[in-house]
Amino acid sequence: MNQDETLKIVIVGHVDHGKSTLIGRLFYDTGSIPETRYQEIAATCRAQGREFEYAYLMDALEEERDQNITIDTASTFFKTEKRPYVIIDAPGHKQFLKNMITGASSADAAILLVDGVEGVREQTKRHAYVLSLLGIRQVIVTINKLDMVGYDQKVFRQVENDIRAFLHSVDIIPSYVIPISARDGENMATRLGGTPWYTGPTVLEGLDTFENVRGDSDLPLRLPVQDVYKWDGKRIYAGRIETGSAQKGDEVIFLPSGKITRIKSIEKWQAPDLAQAKAGECIGITTEDELFVERGEVIAHRSKAPAKTREFRASIFWLADQPFKNGRTYTLKLATSEVQATVLAIEERLDSSSLEVTERYAEELMATEVGNVLLSLKGEIAADLFSDNIRLGRFVIEDETFIGGGGIIRSFADRAGNATRRINLSEQFSEGEEGNLIDLTRERGSIEFDVTIKFLESLAQGNRILFRLRDPGQIEPVALLAYEHNLNFSFSRIKDQVNLILYKEKVPRVIDHPEDGGL
Amino acid sequence: MYDHLDELEAQSIYIFREAYRKFENLAMLYSIGKDSTTMIHLARKAFFGKIPFPLVHIDTTYKYPEMIEYRDRMAREWQADLIVGSNQEAIAAKMSPEAGRMVCCGKLKTEGLTRIIEERDFHGLFLGIRRDEEGSRAKERVFSPRDKNFEWAYKDQPPELWDQFNTTFALGTHVRVHPILHWTELNIWEYIQREKFEICPLYFAKDGKRFRSLGCMPCTKPIDSNAVTVEEIIAELKVINTPERAGRAQDQENAYAMQKLRAKGYM
Incomplete structure (x- = not known):
């Protein structure tokens, strides 16, 4: 590990659970406060006739001193022997959730602060859930203010159990749960002896075990096109490799357009003739074929391409003052793509502090609420499930001009795992032992059919065709075909699959055993 | 090996490219300092050696001569379009810190800048501020709007997450874009050491x-x-x-x- 690698941490928790004090203590214990700043704060406290407040270290703005709460995202810095840290501060006050998310969205790790006397509260849970939605997996829970209960182990264990149970429900396994007193400094940088029953690391020791979160080079290549520059006789696709790596000469596909070409060169200023580039690098590429693709397309390897989708289910968190409304159309931004998205349904509205479903098929989500929604896009985009690739599985929603909320893709509703496949029915047609058969059980993605006149004539002559379908979802494209060409069909369930018979006749004949070749 | 300087650099390049794509009429405020100069180097990385927008220096006439010499020499080397702006009225009226430092900064710097932005109708302005410099800068967003009166509504800033920035703003606002907001003073020097620019x-x-x-x-x-x-x-x-x-x-x-x-x- 490089000594200079900065780890970005966010500190979250319920209002008044002692966040500013904890941050001030981290500063003090690591000797990170400039002497002049320390004197200035000491003077301010004296002038106000109060004890030295660590909390003041964080509060650079006038309003905060007056209201005694942190109002916006701010960054401050401290160092351990191992490395520097930046604290992306997030407020504990309910109305400022958007600032917390702004801060926490770029964090490598989080400290979730719980007051040992008050226990787990509404915002503790809400913030923990947001950490989960943001994909932050390195989490320390600190149980604070234990000096007020004489460092009673029972109190600690009770709160520890509560918070572990909740975190489990949002897929977070805390790395450490640490009993502390931020005011006294217990288990912050050193063990002061108040908790002989605790054998785990101090807060600083715990932080030092975490790693920087970066784009993962081992995942499949995802290079969203950020811009196209036509300079010096070259057409350069500029972008940052979100995950994976790209080599000169690689065959790549641009999605959603589906255009295929090879990487002719990888471009970086002052770095001629690059052979490859990895996750996290901002590069440009030129291609062997002259393509006309725009910002928003994603460059990937063909065998490991993202999905093309125009309908998916997502968990979203809403931050804007105006509610998020069912039926409305918003601008959705995912990586570099932008598309109009209509809310088909707010399938579940959740209480983000209890995670209980408070309403099914809700009409709106209010600020700070979370929900599971179904979105329909005006055009296709390339995307991944959040569980497969965090960077291509998350998006923001703009409410008019400003970012109003964010979301993560849980599942594709259009079975977009694969691109739509066009099937030429005449070619697929086989006259097997069972008669005229079209077998679609191996098709996994969405399908569309190309129909020839010969195929329709064959049906008009009274021929019947048996379709073997993988699942009931495939009935729809066949039904559409029947609708468009005035055909009939009947189907039956065979275990998990479907047998469907397509024919052109006024009155269908009842078929008892289509499997037995009853055509 | 990809390290923290690579990560900072990539983040800054991403911001440059995002702003260049989203705003028609951009400029970079160039203060001659190490942070601005680092910003120039990053812009050239983002745009494959070019600086595809003008640089604006607000000259208060109180700058050290070494600064002006350096500015003019570097602008030629970078082949940059350098605009030097100043509040001539205030300079003619002999504005100086004796009138009060805040008044002087307001007249010579802020007003000098305001005039150039209005004159040239810039919609976006790159600034080399950093979060670790002082408290109010720590609260900045990467894309930060200023209204018609150049005021910053720091209490009510829209969220920014996952490198998605707010890029649509009301008419009459201009946007401050901060490509090195997340760097520290030490990072800047480490980067100067690594990249060896003057x-x-x-x-x-x-x-x-x-x-x-x-x-x-x-x-x-x-x-x-x-x-x-x-x-x-x-x-x-x-x-x-x-x-x-x-x-x-x-x-x-x-x-x-x-x-x-x-x-x-x-x-």
């Missing part, structure tokens, strides 16, 4: 003094130092325990000086 000579010690932060002559004081190389400056910064802008008098006026200046459109 910075203004005033940063290096001469007769036991050097500038840690550059500004106008009457309001900028050098620090005691014998650091004459980038390496020695880095070594010095690792043990120093005073704020970077301690030598900048306008910051010391009162506890909220910078907050007040910045809410009115100061850099």
